[in-house]
Amino acid sequence: MHKYADNQTVTDLRKAANQIRLRSLEMVHRAGTGHPGGDLSCSDLLATLYLHTMRVDPASPSRADRDRFILSKGHSSAALYATLARTGFLSDTDLDTYMEPGSKLNGHPDRNKVSGVEANTGPLGHGLPIAVGCALAAKLDDAVWRTFVLTGDGELQEGSNWEAAMSAAHYRLDNLTLIVDRNRFQQGAGTEETIHLEPLADKWRAFGWHVVEVNGHDHAALLDCFESLPFVAGKPTCVIARTVKGKGVSFIENRAIWHHRVPTADELRIARQELLGETV
Amino acid sequence: MSVKLFDCRDAFSETLVQLAREDGRVVAVVNDSVSSTKLKMFSKEFATRFINVGIAEQNMIGIGAGLANGGKIPFVCGASCFLTARGMEQVKVDCGYSRRNVKLCGMSSGMAYGELGPTHHSIEDLAWMRAIANITVVVPADPIETASALRAIAAFDGPVFFRLSRMPVPNVHAHDYQFKIGTSTCLRQGNDVAIIATGVMVARALGAADLLAEQGVSARVINMSTIRPLDTRAVIAAASETNGIVTAEEATVFGGLGGAVAEVVAEHKPARMKMLGVPGVFAPTGSAEWLLEHFGLTSEGIQNAALQLLR
Numbered sequence A: 001m002h003k004y005a006d007n008q009t010v011t012d013l014r015k016a017a018n019q020i021r022l023r024s025l026e027m028v029h030r031a032g033t034g035h036p037g038g039d040l041s042c043s044d045l046l047a048t049l050y051l052h053t054m055r056v057d058p059a060s061p062s063r064a065d066r067d068r069f070i071l072s073k074g075h076s077s078a079a080l081y082a083t084l085a086r087t088g089f090l091s092d093t094d095l096d097t098y099m100e101p102g103s104k105l106n107g108h109p110d111r112n113k114v115s116g117v118e119a120n121t122g123p124l125g126h127g128l129p130i131a132v133g134c135a136l137a138a139k140l141d142d143a144v145w146r147t148f149v150l151t152g153d154g155e156l157q158e159g160s161n162w163e164a165a166m167s168a169a170h171y172r173l174d175n176l177t178l179i180v181d182r183n184r185f186q187q188g189a190g191t192e193e194t195i196h197l198e199p200l201a202d203k204w205r206a207f208g209w210h211v212v213e214v215n216g217h218d219h220a221a222l223l224d225c226f227e228s229l230p231f232v233a234g235k236p237t238c239v240i241a242r243t244v245k246g247k248g249v250s251f252i253e254n255r256a257i258w259h260h261r262v263p264t265a266d267e268l269r270i271a272r273q274e275l276l277g278e279t280v
Numbered sequence B: 001m002s003v004k005l006f007d008c009r010d011a012f013s014e015t016l017v018q019l020a021r022e023d024g025r026v027v028a029v030v031n032d033s034v035s036s037t038k039l040k041m042f043s044k045e046f047a048t049r050f051i052n053v054g055i056a057e058q059n060m061i062g063i064g065a066g067l068a069n070g071g072k073i074p075f076v077c078g079a080s081c082f083l084t085a086r087g088m089e090q091v092k093v094d095c096g097y098s099r100r101n102v103k104l105c106g107m108s109s110g111m112a113y114g115e116l117g118p119t120h121h122s123i124e125d126l127a128w129m130r131a132i133a134n135i136t137v138v139v140p141a142d143p144i145e146t147a148s149a150l151r152a153i154a155a156f157d158g159p160v161f162f163r164l165s166r167m168p169v170p171n172v173h174a175h176d177y178q179f180k181i182g183t184s185t186c187l188r189q190g191n192d193v194a195i196i197a198t199g200v201m202v203a204r205a206l207g208a209a210d211l212l213a214e215q216g217v218s219a220r221v222i223n224m225s226t227i228r229p230l231d232t233r234a235v236i237a238a239a240s241e242t243n244g245i246v247t248a249e250e251a252t253v254f255g256g257l258g259g260a261v262a263e264v265v266a267e268h269k270p271a272r273m274k275m276l277g278v279p280g281v282f283a284p285t286g287s288a289e290w291l292l293e294h295f296g297l298t299s300e301g302i303q304n305a306a307l308q309l310l311r
Helices: A006-031 A036-053 A074-087 A126-139 A160-170 A202-207 A220-228 A267-274 B007-020 B040-045 B056-071 B080-086 B087-096 B126-132 B143-155 B203-213 B232-241 B258-270 B288-293 B300-310
Strands: A068-071 A149-153 A176-182 A210-215 A237-244 B026-030 B049-053 B072-077 B104-106 B136-138 B160-163 B185-188 B193-197 B219-222 B226-228 B245-252 B273-278
Touching: A006 A036, A006 A074, A006 A220, A006 A237, A036 A074, A036 A149, A036 A176, A036 A220, A036 B104, A068 A074, A068 B104, A074 B080, A126 A149, A126 A160, A126 A176, A126 B056, A126 B104, A160 B056, A202 A237, A210 A220, A210 B040, B007 B026, B007 B143, B026 B056, B040 B049, B049 B193, B049 B288, B056 B072, B056 B087, B072 B080, B080 B104, B104 B258, B126 B136, B126 B160, B126 B226, B126 B245, B126 B258, B136 B143, B143 B160, B160 B185, B185 B203, B193 B203, B193 B232, B193 B258, B193 B300, B203 B219, B203 B245, B203 B300, B219 B232, B226 B258, B232 B245, B232 B258, B245 B258, B245 B300
Parallel strands: A068 A149, A149 A176, A176 A237, A210 A237, B026 B049, B026 B072, B072 B104, B104 B160, B136 B160, B193 B219, B193 B245, B245 B273
Antiparallel strands: B136 B226, B185 B219
């Protein structure tokens, strides 16, 4: 039995994550472009981190001792922005400008435009090296703030991740947590048929990381996992979050085409019903 | 009388140690390049603030951006050929686009690695780095400027590419010289022709001015030690007040100093130009000194280019 199972925190997070999902789909629909599949697979992770685990303060977004979160899979920007709005870094009306001309909400996040964004990402394989640098900075200062980085799974085909993996273990960065959104899909096909990643956990262990595998949609399990950090003193943690690409909307789940398909108004209505149980 | 020559890396490493003593935020990041960056002293005095990431340039630059996020002032040091080419996307996105306070120190740039060949030459770096928004590009000409410019970029909040050679050069500045980002230095007055040079070519440009003076030609010599933002005022003045401009750089003529000067001249004050550098080829095998001679990057080569302009 999980410590948090059935309590109000889990219920609230589940609801928040589904609202983030729906808001992401609305944003993609309005913008006419986006990456809904990946937005939906990481929404539970984002909700848990921002609304419970991390110490961040929208009123003081640059305070030195804030926890850092880096969205390495920068194409999941709609989910990130919707989460930042829920956390108080953006207003809900900001979200309606997603990818509009002149909007601060670019298709991939820009830290110079959006408060709460720690790194400009978009090209894959950038987040983990930056996160290693953040974690090193905290260690140099004997500071207690922590660094979280979320990568896609296909993204791990980028070699820079493995350069960073070696350095994180070498520098014993137990203040660093990598979360892999393991939805098993990349742009056009499954990861295993493109360039297989398995045995993924063994790879991270071989690189000197402590590995935890968890259901990336189980808020109780995620809360337990993040509460237990760091698992091993002197070791960075890799959380392999088993997720479903397009999670929460029946016709989007596990369909590669939804990597960047845009929902129609009718599809949005069905999604709203499935996610929030509401009819329009 | 023989002129004393220096390796600018010595001034670099000594100044970086001083900066680290003065400011706890200063850290060094290297790609196994402890000896080639001459940072042994730094690594001994500041063991924990010296971060060796191994042979991994993409990671090295990303780590630099992360350290800057955490409030550090990272000096990310490696052979310029690897630092720029291998980590280009990290330079563009993690440093330039993100506007992170990372100091990218490209060591042994140009053709300083001589016989090791074009894989180790870094003649494209000026063009590449100059094309990326937000990145300040600084190329010191001697040890005095190296020390002063290093202090200036440490105090400046923003990403910088600091291009350093290992080729021996004389001091061309007075000891009280103060480098300012974006400001060139006129080292020799003259109105017949202007020579705009950068890095190791500056001393050679002064040599060319001596040779030209013997022929009754007065050459203005400008040390353009910031390539971006370019000192356009000095370029326009040179185009207006002389009969033509010779640019000299230890880099490809495609898109570096010569290109930057030509852009300003073409738009503001069309003037005759000669652009000296590597003419769009990979260098043959030879020592650094031999290669500079091979491409006419000598005082005599600059002198000849200036005379051609005046014909």
